[in-house]
Amino acid sequence: MPVRFQAAARKAIDFAMVEMERTGDPALSSLHLLLGLLEHDAEGSMAALRLLGVNPAALQLDARRDIHLARIGELLAEIDDAPELVLERAGRISEQCGATQISDADILMAAAQDQRTWAGKLLASSGVTPPLLWGVFPEARGVLRPPGAPDPLSGMDAVEVTFPPTFAPMLPVRTGIGYDSHRFGVGGPLILGGIEIPGDIKLIGHSDADAVCHALTDAVLGGAGAGDIGELFPDTDPRNKGRNSIEMLRMACVASEKRGWRVAQVDVTVIVERPKLLPYRDAMRAALATALGLPADSVSLKAKTNEGMGWVGRGEGLACMAVATLIPIRTAT
Numbered sequence: 172m173p174v175r176f177q178a179a180a181r182k183a184i185d186f187a188m189v190e191m192e193r194t195g196d197p198a199l200s201s202l203h204l205l206l207g208l209l210e211h212d213a214e215g216s217m218a219a220l221r222l223l224g225v226n227p228a229a230l231q232l233d234a235r236r237d238i239h240l241a242r243i244g245e246l247l248a249e250i251d252d253a254p255e256l257v258l259e260r261a262g263r264i265s266e267q268c269g270a271t272q273i274s275d276a277d278i279l280m281a282a283a284q285d286q287r288t289w290a291g292k293l294l295a296s297s298g299v300t301p302p303l304l305w306g307v308f309p310e311a312r313g314v315l316r317p318p319g320a321p322d323p324l325s326g327m328d329a330v331e332v333t334f335p336p337t338f339a340p341m342l343p344v345r346t347g348i349g350y351d352s353h354r355f356g357v358g359g360p361l362i363l364g365g366i367e368i369p370g371d372i373k374l375i376g377h378s379d380a381d382a383v384c385h386a387l388t389d390a391v392l393g394g395a396g397a398g399d400i401g402e403l404f405p406d407t408d409p410r411n412k413g414r415n416s417i418e419m420l421r422m423a424c425v426a427s428e429k430r431g432w433r434v435a436q437v438d439v440t441v442i443v444e445r446p447k448l449l450p451y452r453d454a455m456r457a458a459l460a461t462a463l464g465l466p467a468d469s470v471s472l473k474a475k476t477n478e479g480m481g482w483v484g485r486g487e488g489l490a491c492m493a494v495a496t497l498i499p500i501r502t503a504t
């Protein structure tokens with residue numbers, strides 16, 4: 172009997188094959204199939220993931236990471252990871268449901284079933300195990316059954332999953348940390364936090380030396396797993412000489428969003444003896460908030476001295492620490 176797939180399942184398989192060719196991967200794997208489901212936001216399987224509190228966008232990033240690790244030989248499968256085996260299992264699940272076509276939910280279920288495959292391992296590490304998936308499977312499979320009606324999956328290894336009335340799928344967040352320091356030099360203005368602070372000192376650096384923006388840029392890039400400021404803006408590139416650091420921060424946000432992560436909130440501490448930053452704090456918060464696309468109350472900036480100790484205490488320069496919280500967004504497909 173020829174195998175027939177529902178449209179969403181077919182799209183996922185097509186995507187997996189195109190992606191394999193595009194990236195030059197030597198063979199199609201279960202991870203490509205999983206990525207296909209995630210890329211196409213296939214309705215049933217994504218509903219199942221969300222019901223289990225898994226964010227599909229975050230899983231998509233992890234699948235891409237694992238495909239990369241497999242490509243460079245740093246991820247070994249315990250068994251033959253051929254996607255045909257996953258699709259065969261999906262076919263059996265579909266038959267057991269009495270369906271005439273294989274759905275995207277069948278493929279997700281089949282991928283989760285064998286935790287010795289790459290996709291099975293990744294799903295298990297995200298908390299998607301077969302017993303849990305069985306619990307939401309009727310909904311994912313589009314099987315609407317009135318209370319008391321026979322379970323279409325009866326006889327299968329199913330468990331009942333109930334959710335409390337307050338259940339809300341958990342959204343994963345990421346955190347990035349950044350640090351920067353610059354030496355003071357003669358002649359103002361001081362550029363810090365995206366504004367100019369009048370006076371007779373400035374920070375010395377290849378760009379405009381805005382240490383607040385640099386620490387924040389690293390925090391954003393770090394949270395998104397997108398490298399660091401030195402990689403994005405190397406000193407050796409003449410375009411970076413005197414570069415506006417607010418622009419660097421914006422570019423870091425773009426790089427982060429391309430990876431599916433948006434900055435939700437940042438917190439910055441500047442360690443400096445002089446000048447006192449309090450009079451400029453709100454202007455810095457506003458400038459940073461504009462660059463980050465956030466309301467000002469999601470941008471915190473604090474300043475403190477180093478109690479006269481060390482190079483900061485001697486007024487040789489300033490240091491800055493930043494933390495960024497990132498939340499997932501859907502990447503364009």
Ligand code: MG
Binds near residue numbers: 351352376380381
């Ligand atoms: Mg710097």
